[in-house]
Amino acid sequence: MGATTDTSNETIDLTIKVWRQSGPDDRGExxxxxxxxxxxxxxxxxxxxxxxxxLLAGDEEPVAFDHDCREGICGMCGMVINGQxxxxxxxxxxxxxxxxxxxxxxxxxxxPWRATAFPVIRDLVVDRSAFDRIIExxxxxxxxxxxxxxxxxxxxxxxxxxxxxxxxxxxGCGACVAACKNASAMLFVxxxxxxxxxxxxxxxxxxxxxxxxxxxMDKEQFGSCTNTYECxxxxxxxxxxxxxxxxxxxxxxxLLPF
Amino acid sequence: MSTTTQASSTxxxxxxxxxxxxxxxxxxxxxxxxxxxxxxxFDVIVVGTGLAGASAAASLAELGxxxxxxxxxxSPRRAHSIAxxxxxxxxxxxxxxxxxxxxxxxxxxxxxxxxxxESNVYRLAxxxxxxxxxxxxxxxxxxxxxxxxxxxxxxxxxxxxxTFYARGQTGQQLLLGAYSALMRQVKLGKVQLYPxxxxxxxxxxxxxxxxxxxxxxxxxxxxxxxxxxxxLCTGGYGNAYFLSTNAKSCNVTAAWRCHxxxxxxxxxxYTQIHPTCIPVSGDYQSKLTLMSESLxxxxxxxxxxxxxxxxxxxxxxxxxxxxxxxxxxxxxxxxVPRDVASRAAKERCDAGYGVGETGLAVYLDFRDxxxxxxxxxIRAKYGNLFHMYxxxxxxxxxxxxxxxxxxxxxxxxxxxVDYNLMSTIPGLFVLGEANFSDHGANRLGASxxxxxxxxxYFVIPYTLSHHFGSHSLPSVSTDSPAFxxxxxxxxxxxxxxxxxxxxxxxxxxxxxxxKIMWQHxxxxxxxxxxxxxxxxxxxxxxxxxxxxxxxxVGESFNQNLEYAGRLADFLEFSELLAHDAAERNESxxxxxxxxxxxxxxAARRDDENYCYVSAWEFNGVGETPTLHxxxxxxxxxxxxxxxxx
Numbered sequence: 001m002g003a004t005t006d007t008s009n010e011t012i013d014l015t016i017k018v019w020r021q022s023g024p025d026d027r028g029e030x031x032x033x034x035x036x037x038x039x040x041x042x043x044x045x046x047x048x049x050x051x052x053x054x055l056l057a058g059d060e061e062p063v064a065f066d067h068d069c070r071e072g073i074c075g076m077c078g079m080v081i082n083g084q085x086x087x088x089x090x091x092x093x094x095x096x097x098x099x100x101x102x103x104x105x106x107x108x109x110x111x112p113w114r115a116t117a118f119p120v121i122r123d124l125v126v127d128r129s130a131f132d133r134i135i136e137x138x139x140x141x142x143x144x145x146x147x148x149x150x151x152x153x154x155x156x157x158x159x160x161x162x163x164x165x166x167x168x169x170x171x172g173c174g175a176c177v178a179a180c181k182n183a184s185a186m187l188f189v190x191x192x193x194x195x196x197x198x199x200x201x202x203x204x205x206x207x208x209x210x211x212x213x214x215x216x217m218d219k220e221q222f223g224s225c226t227n228t229y230e231c232x233x234x235x236x237x238x239x240x241x242x243x244x245x246x247x248x249x250x251x252x253x254x255l256l257p258f
Numbered sequence: 259m260s261t262t263t264q265a266s267s268t269x270x271x272x273x274x275x276x277x278x279x280x281x282x283x284x285x286x287x288x289x290x291x292x293x294x295x296x297x298x299x300f301d302v303i304v305v306g307t308g309l310a311g312a313s314a315a316a317s318l319a320e321l322g323x324x325x326x327x328x329x330x331x332x333s334p335r336r337a338h339s340i341a342x343x344x345x346x347x348x349x350x351x352x353x354x355x356x357x358x359x360x361x362x363x364x365x366x367x368x369x370x371x372x373x374x375x376e377s378n379v380y381r382l383a384x385x386x387x388x389x390x391x392x393x394x395x396x397x398x399x400x401x402x403x404x405x406x407x408x409x410x411x412x413x414x415x416x417x418x419x420x421t422f423y424a425r426g427q428t429g430q431q432l433l434l435g436a437y438s439a440l441m442r443q444v445k446l447g448k449v450q451l452y453p454x455x456x457x458x459x460x461x462x463x464x465x466x467x468x469x470x471x472x473x474x475x476x477x478x479x480x481x482x483x484x485x486x487x488x489x490l491c492t493g494g495y496g497n498a499y500f501l502s503t504n505a506k507s508c509n510v511t512a513a514w515r516c517h518x519x520x521x522x523x524x525x526x527x528y529t530q531i532h533p534t535c536i537p538v539s540g541d542y543q544s545k546l547t548l549m550s551e552s553l554x555x556x557x558x559x560x561x562x563x564x565x566x567x568x569x570x571x572x573x574x575x576x577x578x579x580x581x582x583x584x585x586x587x588x589x590x591x592x593x594v595p596r597d598v599a600s601r602a603a604k605e606r607c608d609a610g611y612g613v614g615e616t617g618l619a620v621y622l623d624f625r626d627x628x629x630x631x632x633x634x635x636i637r638a639k640y641g642n643l644f645h646m647y648x649x650x651x652x653x654x655x656x657x658x659x660x661x662x663x664x665x666x667x668x669x670x671x672x673x674x675v676d677y678n679l680m681s682t683i684p685g686l687f688v689l690g691e692a693n694f695s696d697h698g699a700n701r702l703g704a705s706x707x708x709x710x711x712x713x714x715y716f717v718i719p720y721t722l723s724h725h726f727g728s729h730s731l732p733s734v735s736t737d738s739p740a741f742x743x744x745x746x747x748x749x750x751x752x753x754x755x756x757x758x759x760x761x762x763x764x765x766x767x768x769x770x771x772x773k774i775m776w777q778h779x780x781x782x783x784x785x786x787x788x789x790x791x792x793x794x795x796x797x798x799x800x801x802x803x804x805x806x807x808x809x810x811v812g813e814s815f816n817q818n819l820e821y822a823g824r825l826a827d828f829l830e831f832s833e834l835l836a837h838d839a840a841e842r843n844e845s846x847x848x849x850x851x852x853x854x855x856x857x858x859x860a861a862r863r864d865d866e867n868y869c870y871v872s873a874w875e876f877n878g879v880g881e882t883p884t885l886h887x888x889x890x891x892x893x894x895x896x897x898x899x900x901x902x903x
Contacts, residue, residue: 023814023815039540043544050542056807059809062817068336068506070547071545073340075336098649122814122815132335135335136441139438140396140441141396141438143395145313157406161399165401168434195399196397201397
């Protein structure tokens with residue numbers, strides 16, 4: 001499946017094997033569809049749009065999938081494509097994956113994120129509200145709207161700001177969980193804990209934050225981290241596993257009495 | 259066009275009097291307060307969780323109100339504010355380059371082509387600095403200098419550097435800041451979240467907005483929610499054009515439903531079309547992607563001098579290239595304002611000089627910049643954008659010129675609001691892109707984020723308490739007739755969509771609407787085209803109700819049903835947009851009427867006859883709406899011809 005450099009508007013024929021599940025209580029199954037004449041310029045989601053139009057014409061319900069901005073930033077889309085969260089390209093969301101990455105005659109297997117903490121709602125749509133509850137547990141700085149100090153009264157060394165931004169770039173899509181054999185959310189939690197721990201604004205609450213967010217993560221039934229780094233490989237925002245190391249340090253620090 | 263519209267004097271803007279600089283301060287003092295113990299007796303519904311909605315919901319909850327927050331996505335963090343790239347303006351004057359609140363105010367009024375409300379714009383500039391302070395305190399990782407202070411960069415049109423940014427992800431970081439404040443209030447029990455809910459109607463009791471009807475997008479259930487006030491923070495209507503830079507779920511439904519219930523819709527014809535987007539590449543295309551305006555600093559825009567030239571761009575010799583922006587606008591060259599650049603590209607393509615397979619694109623070429631500065635310098639400046647472009651098009655812009663074309667990006671029009679952000683329905687407030695008030699006929703870059711957060715953090719907390727303090731608002735029950743009737747109407751509408759069982763999909767019909775809108779209500783409009791558009795929209799609306807095909811049932815997760823409902827509302831709304839465009843016989847900002855242009859193809863405003871806000875009152879689907887005018891007075895920034903030459 002090497003990337004083609006041919007820029008002509010060629011088309012390919014595909015076999016799409018996609019997970020269909022009518023609701024949370026349905027067992028679900030793979031169904032196979034032939035899709036012909038797919039332009040290689042299409043995005044992966046546009047290919048699914050075309051598949052859905054084909055299903056509609058045949059009076060079959062379209063494949064449900066989450067998507068919104070289609071620019072790789074909202075974090076709404078996400079599916080496991082041929083065994084890889086968001087598909088074969090590094091640092092690329094499903095919406096930014098393009099069909100020129102595939103070849104004529106390919107079979108593409110598409111599944112939802114699979115994790116106990118992300119129950120399937122329908123087809124490829126999962127419930128990721130566990131992520132919101134983790135942020136709710138402590139992913140914030142306790143400051144009310146009002147009269148904070150002048151923005152330049154808080155100096156942040158440039159390198160700290162850059163590192164913080166690297167972590168803050170997380171789009172909350174859940175690919176890290178889907179890629180992990182333990183369905184661990186350590187990269188997601190590590191990114192938020194790092195973003196705030198690296199800034200002076202986040203320091204007063206750093207212990208409580210790390211403690212509360214980890215407790216919520218466990219409560220949501222995400223698994224443990226065993227350092228296989230599949231999360232980093234799948235992350236479309238390029239979040240580094242060093243944020244997991246930092247989360248571990250922040251968590252340990254939260255247990256110390258000083 | 260129609261002559262049945264009439265002016266009315268029912269619009270009271272509640273703008274305070276006195277010197278511009280003192281108005282907001284004076285108004286804040288004159289507004290009524292609700293004491294802390296009483297705030298917990300008030301429930302507030304906030305629809306939408308973008309910058310305006312999330313900041314409003316968090317701030318109101320902090321004050322003690324009980325907030326219910328609704329969004330159509332699975333999480334409040336995904337609202338489309340997240341896609342904003344460039345930055346957020348504020349009048350901090352950190353670079354010491356002559357900026358001030360007054361200058362930001364002046365630039366915004368001028369940028370809006372003198373069609374915004376001065377007092378609102380001044381307030382926006384005034385609170386801009388508080389926004390930066392607030393966001394920094396929340397932990398938004400803005401770009402920094404080596405000394406640890408905040409960085410600034412310059413942005414479209416302004417002569418000062420007043421834009422704060424977090425790489426190319428400023429909207430994302432500001433939204434995550436507001437979202438974290440919101441989630442903190444969820445933890446404290448002051449905000450109740452309702453994700454995957456779509457507002458389908460507004461409930462009015464005794465003339466006041468007192469609740470909403472929603473559809474649970476997972477179960478399909480219809481739900482009613484009561485409150486003492488409703489805040490609409492539901493964004494713009496760019497998706498009326500089908501293809502736009504908006505996210506797929508951006509829609510006009512909430513605003514349109516409120517319009518149908520009596521909220522006036524202001525200036526719907528003011529739409530912003532951004533010149534540098536990746537062009538349409540095929541019929542399957544589902545959305546358009548913006549390429550930052552900053553590229554025009556180093557890129558040169560051109561087409562071939564030969565009509566229908568199919569040669570590869572690198573095979574076209576220098577003397578056969580038409581650098582049409584440099585040719586037509588020697589003073590500004592490739593850096594002319596957005597509207598001018600968009601129209602010039604359209605003119606070339608319409609004349610048959612467009613490039614690429616569709617002929618609807620022009621080149622943006624970095625060859626000369628690379629030759630001058632080296633590839634590394636260009637990579638350092640624009641590497642991420644070049645990478646994104648290559649990802650989407652498979653063309654390497656270091657070797658072949660980018661192909662770009664204008665696309666619908668932002669809508670300046672919206673529900674009419676007074677100085678307190680309240681619509682013509684008491685108790686219904688409208689914030690952010692969903693209202694009309696601050697950008698006039700054209701929005702400046704980096705001002706959308708500023709307005710959303712100004713409305714949510716620093717305006718609504720004051721004006722909402724004034725509303726509560728000024729009215730007696732007895733509690734209402736969702737069992738009351740008004741709620742029950744509204745819910746039945748919403749359910750009937752959804753069921754009637756399912757009942758059509760026709761043979762056209764939502765996508766088919768939405769694409770058709772997009773083509774009508776783009777052709778006749780796009781970058782250039784004329785009386786004849788707008789008349790055709792209105793007729794075609796009406797026909798398409800009938801076609802929708804005869805041929806729409808939505809499979810499945812209502813009581814389930816049914817994405818086609820969601821889209822169909824939104825399209826049904828776009829089909830009603832679009833006629834109003836076309837009507838407004840037809841009735842405004844002048845060109846201003848993003849509204850360009852071909853009949854009203856200067857010899858240099860610039861917009862020709864008519865201040866004598868059109869220096870007003872057009873606020874439309876709904877009279878029924880397909881019926882001519884009633885025009886209400888709010889006259890615009892320019893006391894601080896005198897009316898002048900907008901010129902960037």
